Amino acid sequence: MSTLTILIVIVFLLGYTLIALEGITRVNKAAVALLMFVLTWTVFMVNPGLYFEGTDPCSVANGRIVHHLGETATTLFFLMGAMAVVEVVDRNGGFNFVRNMMRTRSKRSLLWRVAFLTFFLSAILDNLTTSIVMVMLLRKLVQDRKDLVKIACAIIVAANAGGAFSPIGDVTTIMLWNQGVITAGGVIKELFLPSLVAMLVPVLMLHFSLKGELDEPEVTAEDVIDELNAHQRRTVFFMGVGGLIFVPIFHSLTDLPPFMGILLVLGALWLITELFYGTARLKMRENIRNRVSRLLGRIDMSTIMFFLGILMAVGCLEEIGVLTLLGQWLDGVSGGNHYVITGLIGAISSIVDNVPLVAGCMGMYPPTPTGDMAVDGVFWQLLAYCAGVGGSLLIVGSAAGVVVMGMAKIGFGNYMKHMSLYALVGYLAGMFCYFLLRTFVF
Numbered sequence: 001m002s003t004l005t006i007l008i009v010i011v012f013l014l015g016y017t018l019i020a021l022e023g024i025t026r027v028n029k030a031a032v033a034l035l036m037f038v039l040t041w042t043v044f045m046v047n048p049g050l051y052f053e054g055t056d057p058c059s060v061a062n063g064r065i066v067h068h069l070g071e072t073a074t075t076l077f078f079l080m081g082a083m084a085v086v087e088v089v090d091r092n093g094g095f096n097f098v099r100n101m102m103r104t105r106s107k108r109s110l111l112w113r114v115a116f117l118t119f120f121l122s123a124i125l126d127n128l129t130t131s132i133v134m135v136m137l138l139r140k141l142v143q144d145r146k147d148l149v150k151i152a153c154a155i156i157v158a159a160n161a162g163g164a165f166s167p168i169g170d171v172t173t174i175m176l177w178n179q180g181v182i183t184a185g186g187v188i189k190e191l192f193l194p195s196l197v198a199m200l201v202p203v204l205m206l207h208f209s210l211k212g213e214l215d216e217p218e219v220t221a222e223d224v225i226d227e228l229n230a231h232q233r234r235t236v237f238f239m240g241v242g243g244l245i246f247v248p249i250f251h252s253l254t255d256l257p258p259f260m261g262i263l264l265v266l267g268a269l270w271l272i273t274e275l276f277y278g279t280a281r282l283k284m285r286e287n288i289r290n291r292v293s294r295l296l297g298r299i300d301m302s303t304i305m306f307f308l309g310i311l312m313a314v315g316c317l318e319e320i321g322v323l324t325l326l327g328q329w330l331d332g333v334s335g336g337n338h339y340v341i342t343g344l345i346g347a348i349s350s351i352v353d354n355v356p357l358v359a360g361c362m363g364m365y366p367p368t369p370t371g372d373m374a375v376d377g378v379f380w381q382l383l384a385y386c387a388g389v390g391g392s393l394l395i396v397g398s399a400a401g402v403v404v405m406g407m408a409k410i411g412f413g414n415y416m417k418h419m420s421l422y423a424l425v426g427y428l429a430g431m432f433c434y435f436l437l438r439t440f441v442f
Contacts, residue, residue, distance in 0.1 A: 346390025
């Protein structure tokens with residue numbers, strides 16, 4: 001590696017360390033992520049000719065920055081749209097009957113209800129959207145801070161595990177599915193049980209740390225939804241959740257980016273709620289707090305800025321070739337053992353974004369007609385499992401983890417204390433389950 005490349009890696013690692021130590025430094029992770037993004041690319045621009053050939057490497061480098069910003073923006077708009085849709089449904093009473101269905105005084109019972117609902121919802125919606133929904137519901141059901149943190153940690157594990165066995169449950173499975181190296185039927189059939197094991201094992205271990213009953217949740221002014229009637233609240237719920245389910249269908253039908261589907265849902269939900277609030281009964285009110293125009297201000301922009309910083313900094317690492325070198329090194333040290341390679345990739349995906357890792361693997365390992373690299377072969381299915389479930393090892397290892405980190409205010413160290421070891425055991429147990437299935441069943 002050149003000196004410039006090493007310096008960029010050092011800047012990234014220093015920034016990542018400060019993000020991990022947020023609970024100690026008390027410096028908001030979004031601020032560090034934005035600085036890390038700008039500094040990595042600033043160092044890169046000292047000598048872009050080192051990485052790009054041609055008469056004007058600066059122009060090429062600027063083009064690559066804009067390219068990565070465009071890819072990042074699609075994720076950010078999807079995230080903002082999903083957060084807005086969930087906020088609108090929640091503030092207008094759409095989740096009331098779901099919350100009532102989940103309500104229980106037993107901490108352990110709530111843990112299992114949340115885990116299973118998150119697991120299956122994340123396969124239908126996606127792990128990011130599901131995490132947003134579940135954390136918002138959880139905050140209304142749990143008052144004690146310690147209990148909230150533990151159950152929120154279970155949401156991350158269940159969301160990532162549920163997304164791994166579905167072709168539309170995670171960004172990486174969507175990538176592999178679109179590339180044609182896995183099929184919808186194959187990944188569901190062969191990864192469902194390993195993913196379920198990866199969820200059950202850590203939740204079972206967490207089960208024993210929860211004892212007693214929950215405090216009765218307090219009813220706040222925000223929980224009292226008096227603007228809309230029961231029929232209108234149900235309409236908002238089915239439009240919101242049904243719209244989120246429709247997003248991957250819209251993407252499949254139109255080939256438009258997923259963020260456009262989420263904006264379609266937000267626009268439709270905005271329109272229908274405006275019609276509801278435009279009725280004669282509500283026109284007399286000057287201040288309706290749950291209109292979409294007011295709720296947009298509740299989007300957590302700190303989380304959005306954190307995503308922007310992290311994804312753009314990882315984009316810089318991709319441009320300097322570090323991720324490709326990392327993949328080649330894995331291939332060498334593993335001796336070509338695909339369980340070892342994908343297992344290590346999953347562990348690394350808990351540190352850096354799994355999207356460029358999976359993209360790098362697709363470029364490094366072309367599919368073959370037969371064997372482990374064939375369509376629905378061991379390598380590709382394990383890659384889908386490991387890249388998804390491996391993100392649960394650290395709270396910043398997945399989009400679901402980052403969102404829960406921001407919404408539930410969980411520190412990096414807190415997650416390591418309550419869940420990282422349990423998630424690792426579940427991760428390895430799921431891989432062993434897959435090995436048994438491939439050896440004796442499929």
